[in-house]
Amino acid sequence: MTPTETRSGRAGIALALATVYLVWGSTYLAIRFAIETLPTFTMAGLRFLIAGGALYAFARATGAARPTGRDWGPAAVIGALLLLGGNGAVVWAEHRIPSGVAALLVAVEPVFIALLAPLILGGRRAGLRVLVGLLAGIAGVATLVADPLGGADATSVDWLGAAAVVAGAASWAIGSLWSVRARTVASPALGTGMQMLAGGALLTLAGGAVGEWPGIDPGAVSTRSLAAFGYLVVAGSIVAFSAYAYLLRNARPSVVATYAFVNPVVAVLLGWLFAGEPLTWRVALATALILAALALIFGERPKDEATPERADANVGVDPRSGELGAGDPEPGAPRLTSLDPAGQAPAGAVARRCA
Secondary structure, X not given: OOHHHHHHHHHHHXXXXXXXXXXXXXXXXXXXXXOOOOOHHHHHHHHHHHHHHHHHHHHHHOOOOOOOHHHHHHHHXXXXXXXXXXXXXXXXXXXXXXXXXXXXXXXXXXXXXXXXHHHHHOOOOOXXXXXXXXXXXXXXXXXXXXXXXXXXXXXXXXXXXXXXHHHHHHHHHHHHHHHHHOOOOOOHHHHHHXXXXXXXXXXXXXXXHOOOHHHOOHHHOOHHHHHHHHHHHHHHHHHHHHHHHHHHHHOOHXXXXXXXXXXXXXXXXXXXXXXOOOXXXXXXXXXXXXXXXXXXXXXXXXXXXOOHHHOOOOOOOEEEXXXXXXXXXXXXXXXXXXXXXXXXXXXXXXXXXXX
């Protein structure tokens, strides 16, 4: 490789990282703006139906085989866990808690991955380093919702909204782990599109079940909500997905996984700057604890790290935001690549990242 090619490769990785950092970190605020005048579950469902349809069409146009009826069963289960359970919990909770806090709470998903991986996938249990990281993550969540004075002070976070996000993160983790065992199609783009289509359909139906459809009034939808919805579809679920896939092919997994550290900080700062969300001592301390937990759990292990050529072996959708994910919760564990609860792709999951 020539010096020019090296510089070009580094520039491409830097641009892709910046895209994933900023776009996935901003999807939480975009969700908050979208649900101001758009129906909660219907908005989320249409987002993934459109993005999933685009990915499905792209995969088929570039040579992916048509999926069989048997292929849709696992995609529906994974889509339900990642998007209906994971992303659906996030969009609902953002009516009750700030978008930055939602992003911080989603960041504890690795806690569930590390605890549940041995049960679902087998293999050895988490070591001391991971356990310390889990405790730090739990402490971060507790800092947000537990009042040390025993009362409801001005800085506390709505416990029901927080509980919904944590439950969504658990659903995302289970879906991500299950996607490793499930029989899925060979094409990552096709598989992601199928999961988005299935999860989007379920979210849309959930909107109808809770009575959202009769109250839809196109004239009442604000320009800001429409712009946020378009941003979630195009930037959050397609552009950032492509950048993440590029990183999986060209960068070390430990570098790719840094998005899990940066996204919550971006979400907190954007919520403070553009939505007036409070930046309290609780949020600051919880941020430090949760990022410390991620650093411990996803700290680089050079001997166990996969080569760049194999980093994208099992790419899938991330329920957090509808993107892909990378990074093993434990050395030697099957690689997870999927969406996260905000609709993105979290580190350590095949079908994670939901924001």
